[in-house]
Amino acid sequence: MGTAGAGAEGTAGERRQLINVAYRLLGSLTEAEDAVQDAYARWYGLPRSRQEEILSPGAWLTTVTSRICLDLLGSARARRERYVGAWLPEPLPDRTEWGPSGGSGPAYRADPADQIVLDESVAMAFLVVLESMTPAERVAIVLHDVFRYPFAEIADVLHRTPAACKQLAASARKRVSAAPAPTPATSRADVVRQVKEAWEDKDIAALVALLNPAAVMTADGGGMAGTIPRPLKGGTRIAQYMVAMADKAPGLELLERSVNGAPGLVARRAGIVMTVASFDFSDGRVTRIWVVRNPEKLRPWAEAGRPVAG
Template identity: 40%
Template sequence: MPPAEGGRLADEWARHRPAVFGAAYRITGSVADAEDIVQDTWLRAANASVDDVRDLRAWLVTVAARRAYDVLGSAHARRVDYVGPWLPEPLLTGPDAAEPVLVDDTLGTAMLLVMEELSPPERVAFVLYRAFDVPYDRIAEVLGKTPAACRQLVSRARRKVAAAAPPPAGADGARVLAAFRAAYERRDEAALLGLLDPDAAYTTDGGGRVFAARKIIRGAVRVATALLRTAVRHDFRATPVEVNGGPGLLIHRDGRLTAVDTLEIADGRVVAYRRVLNPAKLGGGGFAGTR
């Protein structure tokens, strides 16, 4: 929804929208929910007097976070009945992204999965403090807690994230992605095995709507076999892109986008390969119309 002409909000909305979307997406892990929250935030702001708000960006982010906090509870309830492994809805970033996206270490697929293990208050507090520098007193307003309690939430979340979050791919990321893509497209099992960590894990999210493994596949040989089994269809193509701030592949079959993959890379090898197949998660995130 475009902002109306005139006023501070109309002048600044486009500049702050990526932060509003970014906060909602990091908290919910859903592009669709984040877009709804962006619209809710705009409506709330359009019906409020914001001309005297000292820090409009922080105000908008906290409004979005409060709504995302409400959504997060129902989202967790939906995931209890989700068929097979659940993965965050992928988001196209980098030069291919249709809209600007704020990218940092809290946006990666692996980090979003780590944040799924946090309690909803921990996740909201961590995202606001870590990604958006929102002070504890403002976080307290979102969560209905004291600033001291929010400080403890952030501290606990930091410890949990530090214990589970993967290291960044580093300079090897682009090289490994290019080599992996080439080996995958030519169905070279030996090359794939050389690029996969011996304990690599392969996760597929079909949501019960398309065929996908119901459990995580572990071990380089089993992962390579599973990947190659899916590469035999006519006109298979893997396109390298940046997804959630890291290395990814768009998988097209017969000219149609059928999967968005993200690769977790460490020490020059792929340690986790995650594939979103659920059609409901491929229509947003900037992937519509990709070739």
């Protein structure tokens, strides 16, 4: 469990784990940072005698962070209603695309995005499914299925019985299992590359061939960047829209990049990341495209777009 009396030395190392938990719960790196900072503020606000009574500061911080996230999720519906257009999780770059890391000093800038473990639990498709769950379901499945917390500890977060938490996770799991099985990474990269080439060539026929006829494109501009106001449905309509956008955006550079650990595309102009696109696939064709253009959600990409010194 841990040792009693742990202070700064015993809690500082928990930050990476807490950021990983909070990002999966909230789908927002900015909100995850705030939640973790709030949890640490509460820890350091405890009397020293109370800190010494806590056998596992890490477990305490995880519980508090999860409760903060639960409160945020509870108010998220109202905030989503005020949001301009569709709301999508914040996309994350691969840590290998960051500037110099793993050291200290002026050349090193520790960023929360660099602390996220990129696996299937941060895939855009999974995060979007999490958005369809109740806050309690989301907390239950993330803590149990992703981070392997026992239901007895999750019960303390949700203020429910372990049996009720187990039922919440089972309900959430059904939503996840309803999603299509993931396509192998190599196949995904091949399709994304073909989409990029067809987009650059403004080849509508080639794009239509790569898109499922029932494909859906959802875009998030947050009212700060122009984009489609609601999901666009149909492979042909999406292909036509993509080519129309290419005509209106001369000088746009398309790059194949890892987005939340999966093959994706980044559109850059004059070295500035303007758009990040994630994809989902079925039978070798694109079924979903998630496009993030809200500049506030592209903050990690500003640093990731800089060349690595070497």
